[in-house]
Amino acid sequence: MTSRFGSKQKKLGVGTYGTVKLYKNNAGEKFAIKTAKNITDQLDTYNIIPDDIVVEIATLGRLKHPNVINLIDFFINYDGNQVSYNLVLPAGDYDLGMLIESGKTYDTWSIAHQIALGLNYMLNENVLSGDIKPHNIIVFENGGNHLIKLADFGISQIGFCCQKPHTKTAYTLWYRAPEILLGDQYDEKADAWAFGCILSELYYKRVLLRGK
Ligand SMILES: Nc1ncnc2c1ncn2[C@@H]1O[C@H](COP(=O)(O)OP(=O)(O)OP(=O)(O)O)[C@@H](O)[C@H]1O
Ligand SMILES: [Mg+2]
Numbered sequence: 715m716t717s718r719f720g721s722k723q724k725k726l727g728v729g730t731y732g733t734v735k736l737y738k739n740n741a742g743e744k745f746a747i748k749t750a751k752n753i754t755d756q757l758d759t760y761n762i763i764p765d766d767i768v769v770e771i772a773t774l775g776r777l778k779h780p781n782v783i784n785l786i787d788f789f790i791n792y793d794g795n796q797v798s799y800n801l802v803l804p805a806g807d808y809d810l811g812m813l814i815e816s817g818k819t820y821d822t823w824s825i826a827h828q829i830a831l832g833l834n835y836m837l838n839e840n841v842l843s844g845d846i847k848p849h850n851i852i853v854f855e856n857g858g859n860h861l862i863k864l865a866d867f868g869i870s871q872i873g874f875c876c877q878k879p880h881t882k883t884a885y886t887l888w889y890r891a892p893e894i895l896l897g898d899q900y901d902e903k904a905d906a907w908a909f910g911c912i913l914s915e916l917y918y919k920r921v922l923l924r925g926k
Pocket of ligand 1: 733866
């Protein structure tokens with residue numbers, strides 16, 4: 715099934731919903747395959763694809779911008795009772811959280827500018843990420859520069875007015891806007907709040923609001 719994408723090289727990252735692994739094919743092309751983990755308990759008799767996967771595919775299908783990750787392919791693997799959902803993405807070198815923590819030098823304003831371009835594009839496409847944070851921003855080494863792509867759209871919203879009830883747990887706590895903490899409705903301005911937190915973190919190399 716994955717032959718076009720070659721063989722597994724290493725694990726790139728683990729999130730709440732997926733494990734992301736690096737694949738490389740004979741032509742030397744690299745891919746990041748995000749696999750939804752242990753989802754058999756979510757399957758009903760009709761094999762319904764989990765919400766977050768559908769939302770992520772729908773969002774990725776809509777977005778085409780150099781600073782937003784693109785979907786190369788999607789496939790489902792059946793192995794006995796186990797079913798896995800696989801998103802094939804361009805493989806970055808690491809995420810922005812890793813870059814900040816690494817102590818390596820980077821150009822704060824170039825990275826901030828690229829995040830802003832990606833967010834501005836999403837705003838024009840009526841897409842709210844709902845989970846902007848450094849670990850959801852993928853970094854591609856590009857000569858001496860860092861190319862940035864926004865990623866992880868499992869809880870995104872197309873159209874800013876909630877299609878499903880918003881929850882207090884949108885965004886990771888450190889990047890969560892006050893209106894969400896207060897249980898109010900939120901919109902695209904919550905992505906801007908998270909961007910502000912990241913801007914400070916890029917500059918000072920520490921989390922701005924490390925809440926518990
Ligand atoms: N295209 C990619 N290239 C390189 N690394 C990636 C890529 N996509 C994801 N990763 C790594 O894998 C991690 C998990 O991926 P992702 O955030 O998409 O999963 P998730 O389960 O939806 O995460 P969360 O816990 O934020 O909901 C990222 O934080 C990042 O370190
Ligand atoms: Mg993530």
